[in-house]
Amino acid sequence: MKAVLEQVAITEQQSIRAFRYSKKGFDAPWHFHPEYELTWVVKSTGIRYVGNNISDFSEGDLVMLGSNLPHCWKNGEEHTGESESVVIQWRRDLIGDLPVFKHIHELMDRCQRGLCIHLADREDIVSRIQKVLVVDGLHQYLQFVELLDYMASHARYDYIAGASYSYDGTSATTSRLETVQSYVKDHYKDKIKLSEVAEKLSMSEQAFSRFFSKTMSKPFFVFLNEYRVNISSRLILETDLQMAEIAYQCGYESLPFFYKQFKKFKGYTPLEFRKMYWRI
Template structure:
């Protein structure tokens, strides 16, 4: 996708900005900015793109982004909930290089690829993020306390691959924009290399080299990640059989769908469905507690 430069506007000229986002959907395109960002999704679900990483998101999705990392949250087309999130953004160079803050500096170095924190961490961090929305208090000090707490977490997930380095040139962004929109529109169908290569005026071999160089993964690996994440949503939200879901997401072979799903998610489709439903009640309780705190 075309990564759009986003200039963060802060009328108070502060190095830290905190705000609450609530609209019908997330409207920002795939974009980047020199500021670091911590985003916690409160409502809505869909697909998030962080560098060369694709995965589904749901409420209590907490992600830390380093500077100039392209990203985008895209609501599911059939989502009925509002898009709601808490967002904190800050200049990447505001953390002083002192021994006591080395943990934060190491974490922010990792955040250049994107970091996902689990729901237990999100539950603990939400009140700290909520506090930063209030006009009183020193946001810089509050941010350092928040980052210090996050730096103590040892089991977070890296998102983009270690070898990923964003190519922010216009030509690359324009090509990726065309490719991404084509996949979103045609993932239920058979997608051929020749069709996509023609869209961006490249030969098949040139296109394969281009995509692997920029995204650090083969084109069909990217398609499989997208399809598996769409299948995950259907496993969560419907009672359709695994076979129906696999075929509806563009897979022509059920064994191949099982293989790709387990490779990407770590579970078979059936186990994934069971694990999600076992944890969904807990996520709902977390969000209810946050809403109660916000209203009080």
């Protein structure tokens, strides 16, 4: 998934681009743009990529993204039906430099790493997003500023990309990452060797390890296990499969190692994770 520069269609007459997306699946490539973005997933499941972070997403996912932060949403194999989201995009200079906008500017500074809004705060924010969709012109601008002001004052969130993440945006880097991410998506169920991935990039294992760690701020096998754990979390929540079968389907030959990796990334064992969400 090459991080391509997206040309956001905000005309001189517009200050905000707000639209509803609905298709069979999320088909946007891994991309970035100077505009800030607020995305609410109305209907869909899969894997969300933001910077160096991989997370599973489902209906209700709500994130705010900073300028030029690479991102995309990809549906998993298990996804059926329509994928629907609401997206709002805007330029930094939309918000003036008046003191009254100080908290909004601070929010936009923090979202340079991407912000995932806590579930408990999403309902009030979503109701304000919907108001932005149904008006235009000055009314849309006022509704949008009210939305950002509310988020700056009330929204709780987690950072998405790591604090040390930075992206150079060169064509060589994006092409290599596209190859690695596509390979992981196609082969995560298999036993993946570092030499196999390095060969895809015509690099030595050592050179590939240095490149990936520097670019993604994490070693390749951490990235791979993070991907596998996020796939397994959907299977845990949405199927009755035994943990051994889920582990096998996600590329783990050792059940204890699967448990160790799952707890590392999710904070719970797979069984605790299933029981916790089944009680909701």
